[in-house]
Amino acid sequence: MWSEFCADVSLYxxxxxxxxxxxxRALNCAHSRGLFVLTVQRLNRYYSExxxxxxxxxxTIALRVLIGIGRAVxxxxxxxxVAASSVIGAGVYLSxxxxxILGPKCVGSGTVIHSRVTMGVxxxxxxxxxxxxxxxxxxxxxxxxxxxxxxxxTILPGTVLSMSVPPRAVxxxxxxxxxxxxxxxxxxxxxxxxxxxxxxxxxx
Amino acid sequence: xxxxAKVLREDFEGYPHGHITSAGKVCVTLFNYPGLQAVLVxxxxxxxxxxxxTVWWWPALVLGAPLYALAALFVRKCYDIRLLMSxxxxxxxxxxxxxxxEIQNCCLGERCxxxxxxxxxxxxxxxxxxxxxxxxxxxxxxxxxxxxxxxxxTIAPGARVTRNVPKQSLVVGDPARIVxxxxxxxxxxxxxx
Numbered sequence: 001m002w003s004e005f006c007a008d009v010s011l012y013x014x015x016x017x018x019x020x021x022x023x024x025r026a027l028n029c030a031h032s033r034g035l036f037v038l039t040v041q042r043l044n045r046y047y048s049e050x051x052x053x054x055x056x057x058x059x060t061i062a063l064r065v066l067i068g069i070g071r072a073v074x075x076x077x078x079x080x081x082v083a084a085s086s087v088i089g090a091g092v093y094l095s096x097x098x099x100x101i102l103g104p105k106c107v108g109s110g111t112v113i114h115s116r117v118t119m120g121v122x123x124x125x126x127x128x129x130x131x132x133x134x135x136x137x138x139x140x141x142x143x144x145x146x147x148x149x150x151x152x153x154t155i156l157p158g159t160v161l162s163m164s165v166p167p168r169a170v171x172x173x174x175x176x177x178x179x180x181x182x183x184x185x186x187x188x189x190x191x192x193x194x195x196x197x198x199x200x201x202x203x204x
Numbered sequence: 205x206x207x208x209a210k211v212l213r214e215d216f217e218g219y220p221h222g223h224i225t226s227a228g229k230v231c232v233t234l235f236n237y238p239g240l241q242a243v244l245v246x247x248x249x250x251x252x253x254x255x256x257x258t259v260w261w262w263p264a265l266v267l268g269a270p271l272y273a274l275a276a277l278f279v280r281k282c283y284d285i286r287l288l289m290s291x292x293x294x295x296x297x298x299x300x301x302x303x304x305x306e307i308q309n310c311c312l313g314e315r316c317x318x319x320x321x322x323x324x325x326x327x328x329x330x331x332x333x334x335x336x337x338x339x340x341x342x343x344x345x346x347x348x349x350x351x352x353x354x355x356x357x358t359i360a361p362g363a364r365v366t367r368n369v370p371k372q373s374l375v376v377g378d379p380a381r382i383v384x385x386x387x388x389x390x391x392x393x394x395x396x397x
Contacts, residue, residue: 075283075302076281076282079303081302099284116304118361123340123392124392142361160344160378
């Protein structure tokens with residue numbers, strides 16, 4: 001869990017203040033709401049595993065209290081709630097603007113998730129979406145149902161996605177369609193810009 | 205007095221394990237669901253609001269209005285849920301999550317279920333949407349124009365409704381189109397029992 005946290009910190013500081021000194025990076029991460037939400041989720045996941053393994057001990061009781069406070073702060077400050085059951089890889093960026101309601105099965109490392117994104121089950125079922133590595137998810141997206149988003153895929157802003165996306169593809173629209181098969185989103189994931197020129201990703 | 209108690213009971217029963225059996229259970233349900241807190245604050249405000257032209261209610265209004273303003277401020281700042289007084293909401297409203305919910309200038313039937321980031325009614329259109337009973341409105345859905353949504357209709361997540369929706373139908377997409385005319389949403393409305 002510590003190595004995951006270190007990967008998060010390095011990703012956040014690379015995105016929020018590239019090329020800054022060590023002190024400024026630490027301060028910048030300390031007041032990042034997205035990093036706070038992510039850390040609370042990681043603690044919550046650790047707690048639920050520990051609780052299953054060894055029941056109520058002094059450690060789990062202390063964690064329970066800490067996570068209760070942490071989740072309340074995450075709801076009030078960032079309007080975020082991330083399910084404890086989801087497995088989140090090392091080095092994931094959650095937007096600092098919040099409004100995230102996330103309940104995926106797993107999120108791969110290097111994924112960037114912008115604000116007002118919803119992930120969850122289709123109503124009346126309990127199969128959760130699986131998000132691959134290095135995925136870029138724009139603001140106002142909804143991802144629900146039994147689906148897999150492949151590694152390196154790009155979900156454009158405002159997409160309502162309820163079907164699987166192949167690796168390195170671009171999905172857009174409501175309801176979603178695949179608008180391009182092979183797109184490299186490394187440039188998108190290097191910055192925090194979330195307004196994309198659609199001509200840039202349009203089929204060539 | 206009994207009618208407001210009945211409305212509150214229905215509000216609680218929209219949530220899982222929401223049957224009012226003991227004071228402790230009421231506190232736990234209230235703490236777990238920010239949407240329920242928002243609805244209770246709305247009910248309190250609306251109870252006073254509809255009596256604002258009756259003279260013998262004015263002392264209660266003087267005491268109650270600041271209390272409502274504080275509670276509404278808390279709900280808006282902490283959970284970002286805006287249930288304005290201009291909305292007329294039937295008993296048993298269930299808000300699934302929190303964040304970005306705006307309900308104003310509209311008329312909602314009983315036992316509706318609304319997801320987060322949903323916008324119903326707009327500030328610049330005083331005659332807003334008329335929504336029937338038992339309607340399920342998904343997350344990020346927008347019903348801004350003065351349309352009629354029939355009883356038991358289902359608005360899919362992310363849909364933007366621009367036309368009337370017949371009862372028992374399912375609409376999807378932006379702008380919304382009708383996918384099914386006989387969709388049963390009884391199972392996906394948050395469980396009462």
